[in-house]
Amino acid sequence: MEETLKILVVDADEIDRMAVRSALTKAGVQMELSEVSDGNHAFSALSTTAYDCVFLNYHLLNQDALTLIQQLRSSEIKVPLIVLTDQRDEEIAVQLLKAGATDYLSKSRISPENLTQVLRSAIRVYRAEMQAALATQQLRETHEQLIRKNQELERQQQCIQMQNFNLLEASKLKSDFLATMSHELRTPMNAIIGFSQILLRPKFTQLTHQQADMIERILNNGKHLLMLVNEVLDFSKLEAGRLDLKAEIFDLSKVINLAVGELRSLADAKNLSLFVQTDLQNTLVFNDPIRIKQILMNLLSNAIKFTESGEIWVEVKELAENRVVIQVGDTGIGIAPINFKRIFEAFRQVDQTITRKYPGTGLGLAIIDSLVRMMGGKIFLESKLGIGSMFKIELPRQITLSNVATNAPASQLDADGVFCSAKNHHSSFQASKASIGYPKFKL
Known part of the structure; x- marks a missing residue:
């Protein structure tokens, strides 16, 4: 391994610790090795320092490895744990793995090759688990964000629906107003046009050229204004769907x-x-x-x-x-x-x-x-x-x-x-x- 690994060995037996250290050194592992003799010191070290791997003897002073593993996992201390067992302790390997151990190895099989293989495998599995956990956390956060966004979109949609309803209501009121005003304006405009036409009849009255010109202007402007009013009225009817064709x-x-x-x-x-x-x-x-x-x-x-x-x-x-x-x-x-x-x-x-x-x-x-x-x-x-x-x-x-x-x-x-x-x-x-x-x- 090219990277330098921080490794912790937890074992009360100096000879066993020396065996692990020697095997790792012979295997050419680049490492910073720390050693403690009991579970309490191990828990304290792991609480303050990030290690890449821990070799843990199953039999500890005043404590077994199973108890320490459970304590570490309940404290959310995550690190690859390789339990070193005696040959007769291999029967409890399943319990160790269920408790949170990454792997186990019998002390009788400690060798540079075996120890390196178990170390590589444990670190690889641990990192894969961490990546999976990170991906799961990201998915969970993304899911929560999507839920919040959906809730916000639903709220905005409700606001838009309410605004659309208000706009439709305002549009209807506007169309009704235009129709009413246009209708009301047509009556006086028709009167203006009608009286102007009467005044322009020669037999009705004698007008000077200037008077006739002024009345002609009143008539033309009245017709123009009536045309504008009719346009507004027709448009309001079309917009309201109330204009029918008479074929x-x-x-x-x-x-x-x-x-x-x-x-x-x-x-x-x-x-x-x-x-x-x-x-x-x-x-x-x-x-x-x-x-x-x-x-x-x-x-x-x-x-x-x-x-x-x-x-x-x-x-x-x-x-x-x-x-x-x-x-x-x-x-x-x-x-x-x-x-x-x-x-x-x-x-x-x-x-x-x-x-x-x-x-x-x-x-x-x-x-x-x-x-x-x-x-x-x-x-x-x-x-x-x-x-x-x-x-x-x-x-x-x-x-x-x-x-x-x-x-x-x-x-x-x-x-x-x-x-x-x-x-x-x-x-x-x-x-x-x-x-x-x-x-x-x-x-």
């Missing part, structure tokens, strides 16, 4: 032309060209005409708002599997790819500052997304900064009301391929414009 058979081209006609003045005010092309063999669909018009009005309003010059166009055409697609394109400011998904989030706008150039609630596209999903359709967006945007709405020609899911999860617009890749946008965008063909007829 009927109607002429899709007429609804589209009606929506375009209502917004044409806004496009003309900005000198924007507004074109429409309908390519449907059958223009009849089964859907909610009011919501279809609302979708189109929102898309066209956004296109006009974010386009400073150029064109806006609407295209309607057939798709396979009894579906139709409505496309609204513009040559406006465009949308960066990073904002493709964000713009469909409620109350989210690309520019969130209070000094933003383009006003609005940020609910328009969120409402469109929800309505399209209720109809069993999909939204596709192609856009590039500085070139323009195109929103494509794919819808079934006949919606199934039994499958309407007002509380369906939000569309995974980017994961499901709803958005086209920005790097492929330019060619597809130009191809879409070319497919429409210019000039178009104006309504």
Whole structure:
């Protein structure tokens, strides 16, 4: 053995101690050897000094090895113990091993080879036991830590569940509040709009140009405010799952032309060209005409708002599997790819500052997304900064009301391929414009 071992020999017989010392020396064991003659001195030495191994004579003064071993083990003193027995004492070897002895050896067999072999084996077994005990202790501590962590996780989960419950309750209260306030605001707004329209009738009263201009502004701002209120009301209904589609058979081209006609003045005010092309063999669909018009009005309003010059166009055409697609394109400011998904989030706008150039609630596209999903359709967006945007709405020609899911999860617009890749946008965008063909007829 290369390492220096601290060895204790416990034996009242000097000759026996000398035999052990001689055998270890002849075996070439590197050691620091200590000797004591009785159990009390042995216990005291082992209590204060760490030994690598103890050779213990079974017969001690006023005590036997079995008693000393039990005393050592009960005091949590752990050290390899090799009991040296007389030949007639080998019958009690089992008792010694059960009490905590590591091994035993008959004095008649003491030799450098035998003693070294027993010493190596005892130390190896002891160290293996210590490693196993350490591993067991570590496992026990890890198990206790896991129990504590599980308890903490359970506590946190309960807190999260309570927070979720409170959030759901707060969200419901917020939705109810928005619905109530929106409903209450519509009544006075309708009155303002109605009286403004009456005042603008020539036969009702004679107004100066300045008075007519002021009332016109009241009317326009009232309509705008009513539109914002309606958006909030629709969103609160969608969020609460209380908005229902009222489907009927109607002429899709007429609804589209009606929506375009209502917004044409806004496009003309900005000198924007507004074109429409309908390519449907059958223009009849089964859907909610009011919501279809609302979708189109929102898309066209956004296109006009974010386009400073150029064109806006609407295209309607057939798709396979009894579906139709409505496309609204513009040559406006465009949308960066990073904002493709964000713009469909409620109350989210690309520019969130209070000094933003383009006003609005940020609910328009969120409402469109929800309505399209209720109809069993999909939204596709192609856009590039500085070139323009195109929103494509794919819808079934006949919606199934039994499958309407007002509380369906939000569309995974980017994961499901709803958005086209920005790097492929330019060619597809130009191809879409070319497919429409210019000039178009104006309504």
